[in-house]
Amino acid sequence: MAETPADNQEHRTTPGEAAAAAAHPGSAQAAMSRQKLLTGATVGLGALMSVIIAVPVTVAVLAPSFKTIKEFSIDIGPATLYPAAKSGEIPWHAVTFESRPDDLSGLSRRLVYVRNDGNQKFTAIANTCMHLGCPVQANATGFACPCHGGQYDSQGRRIAGPPVRPLNRYETSINDKGHLVLGQLYAMDDSLKRHQLKGPGQPVDGILSYLYPDAPQG
Amino acid sequence: MPRTRPTAKELVVDAPLEWVEERTGFVGLVESFLFRKVPGDTSWLQTLGSSLLTVFLLQATTGVILAMSYHPDPGSAYESIRYITDQETLGWLVRGMHKWGSSVMVILLFLHMARTFVFGAYKYPRELTWVTGGLLFIMVMAMSFTGYLLVWDQRAYWATVVGVNINGTGPIVGPYLANFFKAGPVFGDQTLSRFYSLHMLVIPGGIFTFIFIHMWLVVRLGVTSPPWSRQRYDEAAAREAVESSR
Numbered sequence: 269m270a271e272t273p274a275d276n277q278e279h280r281t282t283p284g285e286a287a288a289a290a291a292h293p294g295s296a297q298a299a300m301s302r303q304k305l306l307t308g309a310t311v312g313l314g315a316l317m318s319v320i321i322a323v324p325v326t327v328a329v330l331a332p333s334f335k336t337i338k339e340f341s342i343d344i345g346p347a348t349l350y351p352a353a354k355s356g357e358i359p360w361h362a363v364t365f366e367s368r369p370d371d372l373s374g375l376s377r378r379l380v381y382v383r384n385d386g387n388q389k390f391t392a393i394a395n396t397c398m399h400l401g402c403p404v405q406a407n408a409t410g411f412a413c414p415c416h417g418g419q420y421d422s423q424g425r426r427i428a429g430p431p432v433r434p435l436n437r438y439e440t441s442i443n444d445k446g447h448l449v450l451g452q453l454y455a456m457d458d459s460l461k462r463h464q465l466k467g468p469g470q471p472v473d474g475i476l477s478y479l480y481p482d483a484p485q486g
Numbered sequence: 487m488p489r490t491r492p493t494a495k496e497l498v499v500d501a502p503l504e505w506v507e508e509r510t511g512f513v514g515l516v517e518s519f520l521f522r523k524v525p526g527d528t529s530w531l532q533t534l535g536s537s538l539l540t541v542f543l544l545q546a547t548t549g550v551i552l553a554m555s556y557h558p559d560p561g562s563a564y565e566s567i568r569y570i571t572d573q574e575t576l577g578w579l580v581r582g583m584h585k586w587g588s589s590v591m592v593i594l595l596f597l598h599m600a601r602t603f604v605f606g607a608y609k610y611p612r613e614l615t616w617v618t619g620g621l622l623f624i625m626v627m628a629m630s631f632t633g634y635l636l637v638w639d640q641r642a643y644w645a646t647v648v649g650v651n652i653n654g655t656g657p658i659v660g661p662y663l664a665n666f667f668k669a670g671p672v673f674g675d676q677t678l679s680r681f682y683s684l685h686m687l688v689i690p691g692g693i694f695t696f697i698f699i700h701m702w703l704v705v706r707l708g709v710t711s712p713p714w715s716r717q718r719y720d721e722a723a724a725r726e727a728v729e730s731s732r
Contacts, residue, residue, distance in 0.1 A: 332669040332676070333662040373560045373675050400651040402644060415648065467664060469655040479657035 360406040392438040401468040534598040558682035563638035632685035
């Protein structure tokens with residue numbers, strides 16, 4: 269490519285040259301400052317357009333990270349469906365329900381273990397393992413997870429394996445029709461104290477809990 | 487000098503290539519890529535990188551074909567996979583190549599990286615070749631992770647639940663990263679389409695880009711001799727070669 273004389277020169281303008289350029293349009297100095305202006309305009313406009321495209325794209329991609337959980341009250345039918353167990357029986361009733369009534373894909377289907385504690389009191393334990401989220405199964409002593417061998421006692425507290433905290437629970441209430449209603453899902457610590465919900469594998473008490481921002485709830 | 491008739495080769499091969507070369511310079515580019523000088527003691531171990539490139543192109547090609555019949559929708563994803571496997575002409579073969587090719591790619595990647603490490607080929611002036619290779623490694627892992635869910639059977643679903651929750655146990659950013667993958671606080675129908683988009687658009691774009699940079703650096707900096715090489719290494723000459731290639 270043939271080089272124009274201007275290509276070889278340093279593109280630096282002193283105030284004197286700038287003044288000369290203004291005084292003599294069409295001179296070498298004027299051409300250089302025009303080149304600088306066009307370079308700046310190209311880079312500047314390019315940067316501006318990139319930002320205009322990048323900001324909405326980034327926001328749209330990252331927004332779901334900060335979405336909140338929509339909680340629904342779930343009516344799981346007459347409380348009489350869940351009688352107290354006779355001694356020696358597994359006390360848990362396995363109940364499946366749709367956690368989002370508007371979702372028909374089956375992905376929001378959840379399983380909860382319901383136990384009748386007598387006097388219209390119920391315990392509802394979610395089947396999500398607190399190691400990494402596999403489904404646990406009720407057994408004679410409590411719960412067991414098939415994925416990595418987590419074991420829980422009859423209160424959902426960890427007794428063996430990798431889970432970091434007890435199983436989550438649902439609030440329970442009886443409505444005016446005598447139906448058992450599941451409310452908000454919440455986390456538990458080992459002394460069965462209630463905590464804000466966090467993801468599986470994330471401790472809710474102790475120093476390590478500060479490493480995991482609470483899952484935003486709505 | 488009497489004009490001679492052009493031979494068939496000149497007419498069919500040389501003349502079109504010359505025409506293209508004059509207008510694009512592609513022929514010279516391809517020649518300088520293929521006919522590079524390499525150390526005399528280069529061995530089969532140095533072919534792992536080109537094997538990886540071949541497997542990547544296989545994955546890209548079979549992936550495009552699979553994408554023609556796959557439905558990234560929770561209601562029909564599994565059925566579309568069954569259709570590809572059982573109904574489509576040679577669909578079982580294309581899907582099988584993609585499935586086994588993914589394992590082959592990961593295995594070759596580890597071997598290629600081990601070879602580079604053991605040969606000390608990451609040292610000056612090839613640090614950035616190693617760094618871009620490291621980024622490619624992460625992207626291939628991300629491909630394995632996102633591709634696994636797309637089969638949408640019980641194993642795919644629960645393995646991905648576990649994988650996403652492993653991401654969730656990362657300190658501070660973990661929970662947000664998990665929600666990023668799930669496209670929200672819980673697994674939903676957006677999760678599958680997000681994984682599909684990451685698997686077939688976002689990450690392959692990154693892999694193509696970084697393979698280009700990686701290979702640009704390989705061609706520019708040349709191939710390393712093995713550590714047991716008897717060819718004397720002249721650092722001054724090597725630096726000069728790098729300088730003069732600028």
